[in-house]
Amino acid sequence: MKPTLPVHLNFVQKARSGLEIQGKWPIKQLKRLSEALLSSQGDIEAELVFDKAGRIPFIQGHISAELQLRCQRCMQPMTYVVDTDFKLGLVLDETQMMELPDEYDPYLVEDDNNHLPDMLEDELLLTLPLVAMHDYDCSDYLKKNSGQQPEAEPEDEKENPFSVLKDLL
DSSP states (O other): OOOBOSEOHHHHHHHTTTOOOEEEGGGGOOHHHHHTSSSSSSSEEEEEEEEEEEEEEEEEEEEEEEEEEOOOOTTOOEEEEEEEEOOOEEEHHHHHEEEETTTTTEEOSSOOOHHHHHHHHHHHHHOOSSOOOSSOOOOOHHHHHOOOOOOOOOOOOOOOTTHHHHOOO
């Protein structure tokens, strides 16, 4: 069983010392994420490596979780599996943010006491789909209409009003 992750860390200091941690965090304690879910039961699991590349402190991480969303087609619950990696470059201001190499997403560090669950919650919110839907045709309408398009019925040939003239000639 994985330990619970710490709440507060000095991200820059941990990057200098090369900290590696892994653990879990209850979904119900992530308020913004919980508002987007049907159920806040369960935990997220995270593996984090704090390190430096030259002068750039960074956090490389992996998050996994099973989140309960509402399918927007059938309005029934669905399980959305999150299994994502990220690499955050720790910056102190906009100037550092602009100089950050493309391989890093910027993470603004405002003080020495960083809230780890907030950072994880931000990453999870970014993984949520804009519109949650099952991977299969789940609604009654889609099931009924998932076959091929019905062939157009041939229209009855309309009588040409000038056909009478043909007989006169």
